[in-house]
Amino acid sequence: MTTKPTLLVVDDEEVVCLSCKAIFAPQGFEVETVNDPREGLALARGRHFSAILLDIMMPQMTGIEFLERLREFDATVPVIIITGYASVSSAAEAMRLHASDYIPKPFTPDELRQAVARVVALPRERAAAAPVAALADWTPAGGCLFLDRAWRRLGADGTVLAGAFLGREEAKAIERLRLPEVGDRVIEGLPLAEAALPDGRRIVVPAPATVTVVETHAALAERPRAGAWSDPCEGAWLARIRLDAPEGELRAAPRRVLLVHADAARADEQAGRLQRLGCEVETAASEAAAVAAVATASPGLVVLDGASFGDAAPGLLDRLLAAAPGLRIVVAAPSAWPHESACRARKVFYYAAELFADDEAIDILDSAWRPAPPPATAAPHTGLLPDAVRVLRITNRHGRSVALLAPNGVLHERDGVGRLVLDGIRELGVPAKITLGSEGLSTLDIWRLAKECDRGFLLMPQDSGRIPGTLVRETLHTPWTPEGVAQDRIVTLVIQAAGQGDPLAFDPRTNETLADLLLDRLTAVA
Template identity: 35%
Template sequence: WEEAWLRQEIDGWACVGAVLPPLRGVSATGIRLPKIGEVVYQGLPLAGVMLSGKPPLVIPSPVTGVVVAVNEHLNERLDWLWSDPCGEGCVACVSVTRHEEIQQNCRPRRVLLVNAGPTAEEQAQKLTALGCQVQRVADRDALAAALADTQDRAVFLDAASFGDAGPALAAMINERAPSVRIVVVGAPAGAPEPAYRKHKIFYYAVEPFSDNEIAEILNAVFQTREVHPPKADRGGEPSEPISSIAITNRNGHKVQLLSAPGLLWRNEGLGCMITQRLLARMFPVVITPGEAYLTPGNILSTATTVDRLMVLLAKDSGLLPGSLVRNTKPDFGVEPGEAAGKVTTMAVQPDDLGGLACLDSRTLAALADHIVWDMASY
């Protein structure tokens, strides 16, 4: 969800939105905005842009918290999502409830703009409008000094302003900061692309600021490696279903995740992701194979044997696929008895097939992170 952005405000709120790539061959027809009071989760859907003839373009939330304000103007000015994504195109304001997630998972887009020509100011303004922190340098000495700090940075090198000297600057960047990704902003007046390709560059783009290609390039430059749902080699045999995963967390509490049939599998998808994350935290994990039938009596009976029972469901709540609704006071229509206050339901908006298997890998990864956080934190 590298396209998502946030701006922290002094009152603990965060303005949130996304820098979206330009639409090609399809038009945006509307937007599904969150509702005030709705809880959103980092990495899971915040909003969705409706597209003609295609599934919605999901805007993920960069934070976890409660929606306190929504930009209703986007219903009439959907174009702001592309023309001014970090300004008028802000989607919502969220009262953040897990500030540690911002420190752990969010990072600024830091750009070193190397441009000695008249377009430097315009390029810097456009990069800033797309949520970047921009430092400008205009000569070799200033570039050498700036390369002393390259953490989480990308370098945009303007070919036209340096002419034939541009490729030598790319070589110097690679020598002094080999991990930095270099984007060459090409132009007919600059050195030709093959001269830059002799050196390690991430992207060569001809006039990307003129057609909004720059938003797409930024998403690629700052994208981390995609997490694919793990799959084991089982020789063609189906994966084993999981009915529950149980741990004893650092607080000494016994926590169990009880799953509706067909949602968790031992060797792939969400079930495997949850298990791997729990093992990485050195929790003792007990996996129960098979499928559980989630009757109220079964759920409440299981809850009496643990300190906290989490129940994973696929439930149509009219939200975007992958959205999570967490309920700490579910009503099962019967007297809970000893299980009172012990059960939390985690209802996920299913995919088009009614399950979770077709959700994209980053949504599954975010779901796994939130489930593990709940299990570990109680």
């Protein structure tokens, strides 16, 4: 029997430590993590590790100081530097102290695996080790919050489950389900998962928060048509995650349902079913209570049990719609109910004969909250000028000169991400200069622009084998900067390109989120 390879992770960011453990534990590594480098030195003195992953900037001691002290008693253990503050001087000093590799943050799981694989041999039998048991002790500690068709739910251990709420027919038809990788950091609104259907359509599930992935639902990815989708807010989880942003900054919201039912016992039973489907439910047992709730709480959906109100149901519908015009109302009533025609004539959102008997509620809730497809907004192209934006320069609200570099025709002025970015710049009213063209940018071009601006962002869609629209990496253009240019002057945004045609042609939510991200980067430089 072989001994497990061991890793020591020394980083003051707990999320980095958790990510490293999540990446390497399933591969058969024993992973020790510490946030204090002094504790890391003590561990390294007491045992030999196969490799050490080391941060540079830590409050108690820098990574270079750690490395100097480590080499006093261990000259051979491989050390991989992981840092968000790459510089020529720190890289040179690390190499002088025999660091094995130097990886800028944020890193991808593949980059980290490859760096470790270069210095630690992983036996074949270890590589096939079983993954970490899924959700062994996870228990919910709150309700579901939704962003489009994605949901998230806080657990008692501080981790969060994220999943997708899909209609029954779509869920049954899924041919392939792509999930993120453990350790991935996913921006809120960018793809967390993607489901492929037989007709070629793709269902993109956005991340319902900015998160780091701790665990994925591998069994569902292997059998995407499994019955888990019939329990969408429990069985259809896609990933266990940790939130990377304060709760107040997130856009996910509850699905609020008003259940109007004259029978209190039946109302409690049906409210429980709606809650299991992720809804936040308020009940009303009388006409007056229902009208008051609609007027004050603005529910996203009203479920009216027509049979329990009998002949009064059509009049109650009128009063609800008068209190909140445009209100979406689902009428639940048996087949051949005498008031069915009267209810349908009022153009209710849905008339359901068996709302809970055959999971019809799943389809109704999915339809009620599914985002409407946006209208086509591409401006006509005259052909007189290039459509591609090669360089966008602005002077932001802080008075800083900032450039977005988009070589090789990847950003379009009249549609997609490019149009959304330019619309956002116009709304801000900041000075802007656009250079059109689909030519590439050489390294000399990039550094020349860097000298002319306070900050530049290089947009690079490429195939990294990830879900299209994923922000694969946001890092310095290169750790080796030329003389006279600040080390952090150029930042590269590597985005997983779309499969065919326009490399930045994604679903509306992804386009909108990428445009917001680019606008935020351009305007936040101070």
